[in-house]
Amino acid sequence: MKSAREQVAEALARIEERNGACNAFVEVYAEEATTRAAAIDERVAGGEDLPLAGMPIAVKDNICTKVGKTTCASRILEGYRSPFDATVVGRLEAAGAVIVGKVNMDEFGMGSGTEHSVYGPTGNPWDTTRVAGGSSGGSAAAVAAGMVPVALGTDTGGSIRQPAAMCGVVGLKPTYGRVSRYGLVAFASSLDQIGPLTRTVEEAARVLGVIAGEDPNDATSSTRPLHDFVAASRETPWNLRVGVVRGWSSAKNHPAVDGAMERAKGVFRAMGAEVVVVDLPHAEHAVSAYYIVAPAEASSNLARFDGVRYGRRAEVGAGEGLEALYVRSRSEGFGAEVKRRIMLGTYALSAGHCDEYYKTALKVRRRIKEDYDTALGTGEHGEGARCDVLLLPTSPTPAYPIGEKGNDPVSEYLQDIYTVGVNLAGLPAISLPCGLAEVGGKELPVGVQLVGRAFDEAGLLRAAGMFERASGFSGVSAPGV
Numbered sequence: 174m175k176s177a178r179e180q181v182a183e184a185l186a187r188i189e190e191r192n193g194a195c196n197a198f199v200e201v202y203a204e205e206a207t208t209r210a211a212a213i214d215e216r217v218a219g220g221e222d223l224p225l226a227g228m229p230i231a232v233k234d235n236i237c238t239k240v241g242k243t244t245c246a247s248r249i250l251e252g253y254r255s256p257f258d259a260t261v262v263g264r265l266e267a268a269g270a271v272i273v274g275k276v277n278m279d280e281f282g283m284g285s286g287t288e289h290s291v292y293g294p295t296g297n298p299w300d301t302t303r304v305a306g307g308s309s310g311g312s313a314a315a316v317a318a319g320m321v322p323v324a325l326g327t328d329t330g331g332s333i334r335q336p337a338a339m340c341g342v343v344g345l346k347p348t349y350g351r352v353s354r355y356g357l358v359a360f361a362s363s364l365d366q367i368g369p370l371t372r373t374v375e376e377a378a379r380v381l382g383v384i385a386g387e388d389p390n391d392a393t394s395s396t397r398p399l400h401d402f403v404a405a406s407r408e409t410p411w412n413l414r415v416g417v418v419r420g421w422s423s424a425k426n427h428p429a430v431d432g433a434m435e436r437a438k439g440v441f442r443a444m445g446a447e448v449v450v451v452d453l454p455h456a457e458h459a460v461s462a463y464y465i466v467a468p469a470e471a472s473s474n475l476a477r478f479d480g481v482r483y484g485r486r487a488e489v490g491a492g493e494g495l496e497a498l499y500v501r502s503r504s505e506g507f508g509a510e511v512k513r514r515i516m517l518g519t520y521a522l523s524a525g526h527c528d529e530y531y532k533t534a535l536k537v538r539r540r541i542k543e544d545y546d547t548a549l550g551t552g553e554h555g556e557g558a559r560c561d562v563l564l565l566p567t568s569p570t571p572a573y574p575i576g577e578k579g580n581d582p583v584s585e586y587l588q589d590i591y592t593v594g595v596n597l598a599g600l601p602a603i604s605l606p607c608g609l610a611e612v613g614g615k616e617l618p619v620g621v622q623l624v625g626r627a628f629d630e631a632g633l634l635r636a637a638g639m640f641e642r643a644s645g646f647s648g649v650s651a652p653g654v
């Protein structure tokens with residue numbers, strides 16, 4: 174077992190060596206991390222049992238840490254320092270983990286390629302001319318490049334799972350309410366969840382066990398009991414029923430993604446699982462509903478950034494007034510994609526359009542949730558297909574070239590087709606590496622996604638662990654790592 178000091182020194186050396194190529198870290202806390210590691214070694218030497226002793230962790234830049242800055246990769250939060258730690262950060266540190274730095278993201282989590290960042294894009298460690306996925310692209314790249322074993326990401330519509338798939342790592346989005354959002358800068362409060370990106374299912378289970386659970390500071394955090402997630406990830410489930418969705422046509426997918434889905438079905442069948450076909454009749458409307466609900470919530474959440482209370486304040490001349498300060502701070506501070514979302518959301522909520530857009534989207538959201546309930550045999554729809562998990566692609570394409578979709582919002586939004594429904598339904602899901610495919614002359618990782626029942630992360634991790642052991646696809650390193 175390596176000491177905390179050794180683990181942290183190793184991570185810092187790798188960041189030094191590899192971060193230049195992919196721009197994953199936006200800040201590194203070498204001194205603080207080294208001091209903390211020494212303190213942890215002392216506590217361990219004194220007989221304390223710390224479940225994550227010395228584990229170096231990267232934190233997405235929208236999660237508050239007292240150390241360093243928290244900017245959500247936005248100009249409007251330039252220089253902002255949080256006076257407190259997010260609950261997840263406090264819990265990780267109490268378990269002996271060491272925060273080594275903050276990682277890049279799409280501004281406020283809005284994007285699928287970590288291209289909309291004030292720090293510039295994050296390159297995929299498998300091919301640095303391609304995106305690392307988003308919005309937790311920095312988290313995924315940091316793990317895939319071997320800089321840290323674990324990173325925290327956040328997932329509002331796929332932002333943990335999609336970059337995990339594109340970088341060949343494991344990404345777990347917990348059930349809505351499983352992990353406290355206290356100290357997460359809100360994007361869309363009814364959808365946001367924090368979760369781990371790791372090399373293996375067991376590591377994801379270990380981190381979930383530490384960060385999950387009720388928090389008096391987040392009224393939406395659940396009081397449901399936690400399970401031994403690590404033990405679950407090591408078990409092999411009997412009679413596993415895996416649902417694949419009818420009619421999610423391969424026409425929308427890159428052939429490498431269809432190839433991965435076939436491989437995944439083969440792995441489950443070879444393990445004796447039953448693979449059945451299910452219907453999610455409203456799933457095709459998930460992107461439309463999500464791109465009303467998420468911007469609507471964002472337009473309200475982002476109203477607090479006014480140039481007065483947080484971060485960057487624009488210059489205004491004497492006598493120009495408060496209104497000018499607000500307008501200029503927001504005009505200069507937010508990037509183009511964030512402005513687009515604020516406008517979409519404000520319009521969808523405005524008098525005269527709210528019924529047509531926002532309320533309709535909420536009705537579609539309910540239908541989508543019922544579809545998942547039917548397929549998973551939960552809720553009022555317990556008579557459905559009763560699958561233990563659903564197997565879906567994570568993303569319709571492997572990592573695409575930087576610049577290809579960043580200026581084409583609709584094509585970027587369509588990246589989210591397989592992930593946003595899970596957030597609308599509030600369910601847990603995990604993206605798992607499912608082999609490599611040659612794309613554009615290079616080998617790129619492709620992921621698949623398992624969706625579980627609400628608060629049944631144990632069942633989800635059981636199926637994921639079994640898949641990982643049978644497939645041997647996890648833990649494959651990016652070239653040169």
Ligand code: GLN
Nearest residue numbers: 282283284329330331332
């Ligand atoms: N790509 C989606 C969006 O742009 C999801 C983002 C996320 O999960 N934070 O909204």
